[in-house]
Amino acid sequence: MAGNTRFCLAIMAAALAGAASPAYADYATGLTPGITSTSREIYWLHSLAYWVCVAIGVVVYGAMMWAIARHRKSRGAVAAQFRENARLEIVWTIVPLLILVVLAVPATLTLIRMKDTAAPDLTIKVTGQQWRWRYDYLDQGVGFFSSLDTKSVDASKLRSGIDPAGVPNYLREVDNPLVLPIGRKIRLLFTSTDVIHSWWMPAFGYKIDANPGFINEAWTRIDQPGTYRGQCAELCGIGHGYMPAVVVAMNPADFDAWLATKKTEQASAAAGAERQWTKTDLMAKGQEVYGRICAACHQPTGKGIPGTFPALDGSPLVNGPVSGHMDRVMNGKPGTTMQAFATQLSDVDIAGVITFERNSWGNKTGDVVQPSQIKAARK
Amino acid sequence: MAEIALHGEEHGHPTGLTRWLFTTNHKDIGTLYLCFSLLMFFIGGSFALVVRAELFQPGLQFVSATTFTQMTTLHALVMIFGAIMPSFVGLANWMVPIMIGAPDMALPRLNNWSFWILPFAFVMLLSTWAMPGGPPTSGWTLYPPNSLQTGMAFPFVIFAIHLMGISSVMGAINIVTTIFNMRAPGMTWSRLPLFVWSWLITGFLLIGAMPVLAGAVTMLLTDKYFGTSFFSAAGGGDPVMFQHVFWFFGHPEVYIMILPAFGIVSQIVPTFSRKPLFGYHSMVYAICAIAFLSFVVWAHHMFTVGMPLAGELFFMYSTILIAVPTGVKVFNWIATMWRGSLTFETPMLWALAFIVLFTIGGFSGLMLGLAPVDFQYQDTYFVVAHFHYVLVTGALFAIVAAVYYWLPKWTGHMYDERLGKIHFWISAIFVNVLFFPQHFLGLAGMPRRIPDYAVQYAEWNMISSIGAFVFGFAQLLFLYNLIRAVRGRGPRATAQVWEGAHGLEWTLPSPPPYHSFTEPPKIDDAQAHS
Structure with a gap:
């Protein structure tokens, strides 16, 4: 029994040393x-x-x-x-x-x-959805989605064979980070389009729940430029672990330049909806959107997960009339994980992904859906 | 007298399957509850081991994200409603009548029914694995709108929860009624053993809290299938309202799972200190204070949900206030040990580990109660570590202590003391290897309920998983020790069993007769509470 006691003490001492020793800083203990x-x-x-x-x-x-x-x-x-x-x-x-x-x-x-969110210099709306964040710079007309980086997506698949240690910032990297200026009071508004999420940025000191149909608020004033990482903290379904939040903080001058670039980018993207697209271009666009948005549930194979997420490969809806397919993608299916993507994706994205789904795997409808059709359907 | 004896003989020893199916005997029903909860403990534990195996290293090696999340959901439901709660009811069934000198429970047929609902409830719950889509991926808290995305399993889970609730409420009514009406002459309120006191208060908590849960999950059901929108903003409802209703049940539930543990430790510590409980009255007041506070602290589970400042402050103050009566209990246990004559048999070891480790859970609970800091802690592994310290090293350790303490009384045979100590030391060490590193993980930024994690969390997760496997398999020693005593392999136990034990249960032979205290015992101060 004395031996057991000594062993117990040794473990406790090791745990305390682990908590206190700066050498363990990389192991993330505090x-x-x-x-x-x-x-x-x-x-x-x-x-x-x-x-x-x-x-x-x-x-x-x-x-x-x-x-x-x-x-x-x-x-x-x-x-x-x-x-x-x-x-x-x-x-x-x-x-x-x-x-x-x-x-x-x-x-x-x-x-x-x-709680004092009064007099902000800048207001940003953070919208959670299964399973990515959207950031809207209110008053600036800039907004975009922020999804898990594709390298992490690939490595995080069941038995992917890819060592996560070799993926930079595994599960903590996104395609479009939230860019913020330092030194300014920023008000953040939180909401959700589907289930409850929680936007957690440890470097800011908090997480705030994003509730569908309601708006929460918080504020921050960042001291140092840098990249800061967090992730969704409220269980929001099977993709909960794959919903990182990344903030890039920069000097106000750099931030203003970034904002101007982003505005130009979004204007040119909107112009793309007017022209006629080739099938090849739409398929390429659709494949990219499908991998980013749809594959989490319907799977890269289009086979879905039986009982939970329906297969698109051979689906009567996908192989049926274009109008029904467009309606499902744009307006979703209430009461399920299938969201209304009309408000989340651009005309080009939706046209691309529908064209892709109708001409992939075993689906061979040959249909091409143009962005202009989507634009018309929005009215 | 002869007539009573004859009567007892007539119904004395039913045998076979019908004995267990139709029994109204508190000892048989207690045994059924305890065996059932042991089975559920191993089932819920195996779900936990799947979770820990997947978290052993980053990446997904064994199960999909869906299966992982379903495992966490069912682990919680099975452990809370299948293992911890029924085992406390089982202990109450066995011990409350013989601790207060009653011949049986007040409502024996209700007693039979409240047990036999449970196997059906859990068959239904576990059968969701066979349904298309499988069990919910929303966690045991079933927050909408996420839980409303569950497939076919949804109504089955809700009906299973309804059944568990009905069983709990009936059990609680029975125990409360028994304590009020069946006490032997001289068993005054101030002579009631602490375990009985703790169960009396727990009974009221159950009766107050479980119907609220039933209401909350029924609203989920109508939202999903009957077009209501209690929790949907689009229909004028509010998803956060579910959390308020749920935690109005959920927080008393936490104390439902710990008050009887306080009672158990208050029986065991005086026995092995050979010294009466230091502050009997303050212990009773502390239990009542904790029970009262448990109904006004619920929103501390929801500090980040978006509450007005006044709400956050109220729930912060009421929450940290719980530390006061809880502290009183810990101080009283230590004052009981002070200048006692301590021995360290297996039940005492588990009770002491309870005091040390439950206090760690109390410390992290105090930290979590500070609202601004909770904006960092909320929904992280720091919370996971906290509630496993209070539920595993708290509730479960007390249950194990109680089983070792009363097993010789129940079976008439001693368990293997050496094996019991080995079981204790392996469990006590590895439960800390399992849960202590989870504090570090949470502080460093790892959220709970994620199937995969960033690589900086790899080391502590691996250590935690090793702890989980050793702790989990060590419980097979417990199972072996139990079976050994039940099959009569150990030395015979005396009526007294423990040198320092006080109370009515130790005046009965070991094992006690099938019907005990058919004539009420007389209680004086010397026999009163330990």
């Missing part, structure tokens, strides 16, 4: 202090609460270990028969109460500051 005043306050509160617990633990466990070591029958201890001491009961009720006040006061002040 809370990040973050890069905003809020995140630093939270980190400070976390440390305060932690050390209060350690102090109480030393007293409580110390008394307990003393009794275990000294007041044991094998050492000849004879049991005293004292009981009930009102004064002692009052002391160990009042003292913890005072400790709680010490914790509650700074926590209250931090919470009040966190």
Whole structure:
């Protein structure tokens, strides 16, 4: 038994060393202090609460270990028969109460500051959906989706044979990060188009739930340029683990330049909807969109997951009239994971993906759907 | 007297399958509950091992993201409603009547029914594996709209939860009624053993909380199949309302799973300290205070959901306030041990580990209660570590302690003490290897309920999985030790069993007769609570 005790102590010592030693920083053991005043306050509160617990633990466990070591029958201890001491009961009720006040006061002040979203320099709407984020720069007319990077997608498949250690920022990389300026007060609005998600950015010090039909808000002011990573924190279905959030913080001047570029990009993309597309171009576009948006459920093979996600390969809907197929993609199927993509994808994206689905795997309808048809159907 | 004896003889020893199917005997029903919960413990544990095997390293090696998420959902449902809760009801069935000097439970036929609902509920729940689409991928909390995307399994899961709720409420009514009406003369409220006190309060929590859960899941059912929109903003509802209703049940539920554990530890610590419980009255008040607070803290599960400042502050203050009565309990256990004459038989070891490790869960609970910091902790492995410290090293350790403590009474035979100690030490060490690193993972940014993770979390996940497998398989030692005692392999147990034990259960022979206390015992101060 003594041997067991020593082993137990060794493990606990190793765990404590792991928690304390800076050499283990890469192994990620502690809370990040973050890069905003809020995140630093939270980190400070976390440390305060932690050390209060350690102090109480030393007293409580110390008394307990003393009794275990000294007041044991094998050492000849004879049991005293004292009981009930009102004064002692009052002391160990009042003292913890005072400790709680010490914790509650700074926590209250931090919470009040966190709630102050007044007078922002910039407002961004963050929309969660299964399973990606959308960022809209309100007042700027810029908005885009942010999905898991394709290298991570490939490596994360069941028995993919790809070592995640070789994928840069595995499961924490996106195609389009949220770009933000440093030094400005940014208000973030959170909502969702389907189920509840939660946008977590540890460097900001918080996560906020994105609820369908409701808007939550928070604010941040970033101190240092850099790339910061987080992910969805509220279980939102099977793709929950594959929904990272990445923030790139830059100087205001660089941010303004980035915003201008993004505006031009989006204008030219909108122009693409007007022209006539070739089947080859639509198939290529559709394959890209399918892999990014549809494959998570309907699978790259188009076979779906029986009982959960229907197969597109050989589906009567996909091989039926174009109008029915367009309606399903654009308006979704209420009560299921199938969303209304009309509001989420561009005319070109929808035209591409429908053309792709109607001419892939065993589906050979030969149909070509033009972006102009989608544009017309929106009215 | 002769008439009573004859009467007892007549119904004395039914045998075979019908004994167990039709039994109204509290000891038989207690045994059924305990065996059932042991089975569910191994089923729920095997789901957990699938989860930990998949998390052993980054990437998906064994199961799909869908199966993984279904495993986490069913692990929780089976462990909470199948293992922990029924085992406490089983302990209450066995021990409450003989601790208060009653011949049986107040409502024996109801008792039979409340048990026999459970196997059907769990067959229905587990049969969802065979349904198209499989079990829900929404976690045991069944948050809409996510849970409304479940396939054919959805109504079966909800009806299973209804059945579990009915069983729990009937069990609770029975226990409360028994404690109120069946106490032997002289068994006054201030002489009631702490285990009985803790179950009395738990009974009220069950009666208050379970119907709320039934209401919440029924609203899910009508939202999915009957066109209501309680939880859909498009129809004027609110998905967050489900969380409020659910956690109004969910938080008392947490204390339903820990108050009886407090009661058990309050029986065991005095026995092996050979010293009366230090503050009997403050222990009872603390249980009542915790039970009251449990109904006004629910939204601390939802700090990040978007609440007004006043709401966040109220739920933060009420939550951290729970630390006070909980602290009173821990201080009283230690004061009971202080200047006692301690010995460390297996039940005492489990009870001491409970005090140490449950307190760790209490510390992380206090940290989680601080609302601003919870904006970082919420929905991470820090939370997973926290509730496994209170439910595994808390509730489960107390149940194991109780089984070792009362097993000689139930079977009339001692378990293998050496094996019990080996079981204890392996469990106590590896449960920490399993759950302690999860604190680090959560702080470092790993969310809960994800099938795959970024590579910086690989080391601690691997250590945690190793802990899980050793801890899990160590429970087979427990199973072996139980079977050994039940089959009468150990030395015979005396009526007293433990040198320092006090209370009515130790006045009966080991094992007690099929019908005990057909004549009420007389209770004086000397025999009162330990």
